[in-house]
Amino acid sequence: MPVFNAHLPAKRFSSAQKRDLGNALNQSLVQGLGIPAGDRFIMLQEHGEDELFIDPDFMDIHRGPDAVIITVLFGAHRPLSDKHKVVKEIGERASHALGISSDSIFIVLIPVPNENFSFGRGELQLAGTAAKW
Amino acid sequence: MPVFNAHLPAKRFSSAQKRDLGNALNQSLVQGLGIPAGDRFIMLQEHGEDELFIDPDFMDIHRGPDAVIITVLFGAHRPLSDKHKVVKEIGERASHALGISSDSIFIVLIPVPNENFSFGRGELQLAGTAAKW
Amino acid sequence: MPVFNAHLPAKRFSSAQKRDLGNALNQSLVQGLGIPAGDRFIMLQEHGEDELFIDPDFMDIHRGPDAVIITVLFGAHRPLSDKHKVVKEIGERASHALGISSDSIFIVLIPVPNENFSFGRGELQLAGTAAKW
Numbered sequence: 001m002p003v004f005n006a007h008l009p010a011k012r013f014s015s016a017q018k019r020d021l022g023n024a025l026n027q028s029l030v031q032g033l034g035i036p037a038g039d040r041f042i043m044l045q046e047h048g049e050d051e052l053f054i055d056p057d058f059m060d061i062h063r064g065p066d067a068v069i070i071t072v073l074f075g076a077h078r079p080l081s082d083k084h085k086v087v088k089e090i091g092e093r094a095s096h097a098l099g100i101s102s103d104s105i106f107i108v109l110i111p112v113p114n115e116n117f118s119f120g121r122g123e124l125q126l127a128g129t130a131a132k133w
Numbered sequence: 134m135p136v137f138n139a140h141l142p143a144k145r146f147s148s149a150q151k152r153d154l155g156n157a158l159n160q161s162l163v164q165g166l167g168i169p170a171g172d173r174f175i176m177l178q179e180h181g182e183d184e185l186f187i188d189p190d191f192m193d194i195h196r197g198p199d200a201v202i203i204t205v206l207f208g209a210h211r212p213l214s215d216k217h218k219v220v221k222e223i224g225e226r227a228s229h230a231l232g233i234s235s236d237s238i239f240i241v242l243i244p245v246p247n248e249n250f251s252f253g254r255g256e257l258q259l260a261g262t263a264a265k266w
Numbered sequence: 267m268p269v270f271n272a273h274l275p276a277k278r279f280s281s282a283q284k285r286d287l288g289n290a291l292n293q294s295l296v297q298g299l300g301i302p303a304g305d306r307f308i309m310l311q312e313h314g315e316d317e318l319f320i321d322p323d324f325m326d327i328h329r330g331p332d333a334v335i336i337t338v339l340f341g342a343h344r345p346l347s348d349k350h351k352v353v354k355e356i357g358e359r360a361s362h363a364l365g366i367s368s369d370s371i372f373i374v375l376i377p378v379p380n381e382n383f384s385f386g387r388g389e390l391q392l393a394g395t396a397a398k399w
Contacts, residue, residue: 003202003241007309018183026186038191041202041239043140044184050284051310053292058304061386069269069307071339073204073241080381080393091388106307107384108269108339110243110376115213118240120194122224127213136335136374151316159319171324174335174372176273177317206337206374243376248346251373253327255357260346 001117001126002029002086003041003073006094010046012066017098018044024093025070032089033082054106067104070094076111077131083109134250134259135162135219136174136206139227143179145199150231151177157226158203165222166215187239200237203227209244210264216242267383267392268295268352269307269339272360276312278332283364284310290359291336298355299348320372333370336360342377343397349375 004025008018022042029035054067070090074083087109091102115127137158141151155175162168187200203223207216220242224235248260270291274284288308295301320333336356340349353375357368381393 003204003239015183022183022186036191038188040186040188040191042186043180043202045178045180045311046184047309047311050281050288051312053288053306053308055304055306058302058306059385059391063386069309071269073243074382080390083382083390084393087384087390088388091384091386102388103386105384105388106269106386107388108378109382110339110378111382112241112243116207116216116242116244118220118224118238119192120196120224120236120238122221122235122238122240124213124216124220125192127217136337136372148316155316155319169324171321173319173321173324175319176313176335178311178313179317206376245374245376249340249349249375249377251353251357251371252325253329253357253369253371255354255361255368255371255373257346257349257353258325260350 001039001041001114001119002035002075005043005045005071007052007069008044008046009052009066009068010048013098020097021094024097025090028086028089028093032085061103062101063104063106064100066098066100067106068094068098069106069108071108071110073112074109075131076113134172134174134247134252135168135208138176138178138204140185140202141177141179142185142199142201143181146231153230154227157230158223161219161222161226165218194236195234196237196239197233199231199233200239201227201231201233202239202241204241204243206245207242208264209246267305267307267380267385268301268341271309271311271337273318273335274310274312275318275332275334276314279364286363287360290363291356294352294355294359298351327369328367329370329372330366332364332366333372334360334364334366335372335374337374337376339378340375341397342379
């Protein structure tokens, strides 16, 4: 149930690349954390040149004009080891999908308790259950 | 002070439906949690077909091509009972406003402490006060 | 590493104002919290009239049709004193950049642990380090 929101510079990526990115983000959960492939809830959006400001070298990382910011609504119960795994997978897979350096992929994991997710029907399907994913 | 961000598939909903959704989300707070009607801070945005990926049947819930993702910046102090109430209200009311099944409404409540909200003027109006809403 | 997402009413602000807003948000961190100027990761996006609903006078604050909502992914370790500082700076500087009243600037600080930020390369650069920023 991690939910992605990927913010891209406008008009830099093709529709095929955007679909590939969606698949890459989903696979980062499947391969990195053993999450079911059906757990696929992903948003992308484009920002104009006057709407996306990403520093080119903060922390000695070299970000190009094609750099992106990806936020992930991420289970608050997950340990640091899972965070390491998932950002490694996202970095590699999103880099490949978009044809950009992994230096250009900025990620933030926003912690959300599992009981706060509704998969539909106005219900909190994971409330009161042990965390599986 | 819950703040909504509703992510919709592009060109599926009319302007009237979008305004109705805004009202529905506001009423979900008023009716579900007794929050004042004036507490109305709501964003909607559309995503193209290559920008919104929502699984059609994960967790045995059946989501259509008109499915939406709604995130809510939600008081971190609220108990599970309030979360149940608000997602039930959102599911019913957003479903009615958009003319879609409540199966197609995915919701995430992102916990935010009340003291982290500024209603304007560069001040944190709820810092140091007991949580009312 | 606070990351901004500013939601603006569409077509109200010029490209120059949007760039000024980016600079203003960055400076709110530099001047308010002593964060390095290179820590500059900012998204802006516009919403149509049927996509942004901001109450005009909730909490006796007077918001115009040019009102904005700014969310900030903000270090969860920061004390209330830092929150006061940063929203004061954002209110003043964003008001100046956009030419609107600070009443019209709604801000939410979303807490995120420092270890949840990846500045690139699929790594969590701040994991296991004492919080500097």
